[in-house]
Amino acid sequence: MTSAGNPAPTLDAAIRAAFPDLAGTYLDVSARGPLPLAARRAAEAMLLSQATGAIAKADWFDMAERVRRKAAAMLSVAPQDIAFTKNASDGLNMVGAALRLKAGDRIVVAPAFEHPNNVLPWLWQAETNGAELVQIAPSQGEDVEDAIIAAIDDRTRLVAVTSIDFASGRRTDLHRIGTVCRARGVFLLVDAAQSAGVLAEDMSVLPVDGWATAAQKGLLGLYGLGLLYVNPAWMDRLRPVFLARFSVDMAEANEAAGPEGGWQLKPNAGRFEVGNHNFVALAALEASLDLLALVGRAEVERRATSAAATLRAGIADLGLPLLPLAEAHRGHIVSVGDAIGSGHDSTDTPWINALSIAIREAGVVHSVRRGVLRLSTHVHALPEVVARALQSIEDWQRKTMR
Structure with a gap:
């Protein structure tokens, strides 16, 4: 082009x-x-295939893996580090719960710069698990990054930040916060609802451990689909709350196979997937990802x-x-x-x-x-x-x- x-x-x-x-x-x-027009047509084709009964589910699964590869390429990560979710909030909650926070653990967040969906999960963690929520309120003229970094201590397990403030448009310095989090062994979780598909976010460079977004904004997709990236270095320490057939590896590959022959938790982000995907939204997203890759x-x-x-x-x-x-x-x-x-x-x-x-x-x-x-x-x-x-x-x- x-x-x-x-x-x-x-x-x-x-x-x-x-x-x-x-x-x-x-x-x-x-x-x-x-x-995009191509995304609309892709979604319509999926709907038509079900309306006519011409469903080849194996092809749908193949399409899902193509989308996974294309989403991974956008972030410079491996495909197995990407999970499909319902939306950004779904991904944030999945990771927050999988950390299995307990009394004494601290969560750092700056509510005035966040969407409520990146505050409510941490209020809930504090109420249900006894974790301590540290709510940052930067002083006049103080950078959000300075205030967050100053609040990180030896008990901090999670820092939750937005990539871009949905109201002010302020772009967070993820590299700066992430560098400190990585040095302290703290999980940095990013609400990327406003940046995904718009900003060039390279996870091979950014020290980010979790990244969650929805498809309907900058990814130019449909509601009801999200992407979740999880740093593989953390995978063994993340225990998902929910489990289903797609979350585990079994001796039998069939999606309806039972656990009788043995099973184990998937060693990658796939452990967070608990059912069939939103295939219509995936088809639309593939077309939109192709457009973004073209540009x-x-x-x-x-x-x-x-x-x-x-x-x-x-x-x-x-x-x-x-x-x-x-x-x-x-x-x-x-x-x-x-x-x-x-x-x-x-x-x-x-x-x-x-x-x-x-x-x-x-x-x-x-x-x-x-x-x-x-x-x-x-x-x-x-x-x-x-x-x-x-x-x-x-x-x-x-x-x-x-």
């Missing part, structure tokens, strides 16, 4: 062709990603963050407030507002509500989260998409100043 002269126009054309059904100005990947993970990140940077600069030029983010912590999410507040889909700040309504009417798909207006980009956010969004914001501003 590239040429020696200027590959960008060719790649731009391929990206436009991948999303022919996408209407309006879509900047809401942080809520859900747009579904290239570094180029995907470059395009998404470049589009966000253009949005950020254009909004700043209009004089509207943006949540302040140091350059190193910027990603593909741009949050418009004075400060993090409250509100989901709407906010207590009148001008943000007015702006949200106006640009939505102009076809700009976006979200309001924790009181700020959130614009999030991906490969589909080509220059014309960004230009339309900025024009819609400028049009609203001009009308309000009359």
Whole structure:
């Protein structure tokens, strides 16, 4: 898809062709990603095969293993280090429970920078197992990373962080936190719901022990499917709470074979899989992973963050407030507002509500989260998409100043 002269126009054309059904100005990947045409067709083909009774389940299992290999390649890990889950929350809970935390063990998390689904599991661990939850609240001007690292001690077993804050768009320095965790023997678990498929996350470089995500955002897939990566160095210390046929190895390979002939826990991430997969969602995800691989993970990140940077600069030029983010912590999410507040889909700040309504009417798909207006980009956010969004914001501003 590239040429020696200027590959960008060719790649731009391929990206436009991948999303022919996408209407309006879509900047809401942080809520859900747009579904590529190839992914929709792949899902429809799976549904049709069941509707007509033309089901070849062995082929479905083969497809699942292809997806596993492609997801592993995206992260630079071995296929056996990837498990299929229902969503990011499913993966986070699986690993948290498998650590078998007990009284005296400490969990470190910074709730103000996390989605509730990366806080509630740890509150539950504290309540049910007696683990101690250390809730970090950085002081004014203190980096989240500094505060988390300062809280790690000899009793810390787990640090849970997000790769990107879903509201502010702040990108976590996973390498910095992970380096300390690895030196202290602490499990670093990452909620990658906002980064997967958008950022180039290389687990051969990042000192991350667990990574959980859902398919419907940056992976451009469907609801009801997630990916879980687990560092194989930890596998022997992780005891899953649930067990089913797919979680174990048996003498007989058939999926309905019983344990009479002997069984053992799978030595890899497969131990976390407890049943048949969401094959329709896997078929869609395979097509989306192929698109992301075509563009290239570094180029995907470059395009998404470049589009966000253009949005950020254009909004700043209009004089509207943006949540302040140091350059190193910027990603593909741009949050418009004075400060993090409250509100989901709407906010207590009148001008943000007015702006949200106006640009939505102009076809700009976006979200309001924790009181700020959130614009999030991906490969589909080509220059014309960004230009339309900025024009819609400028049009609203001009009308309000009359």
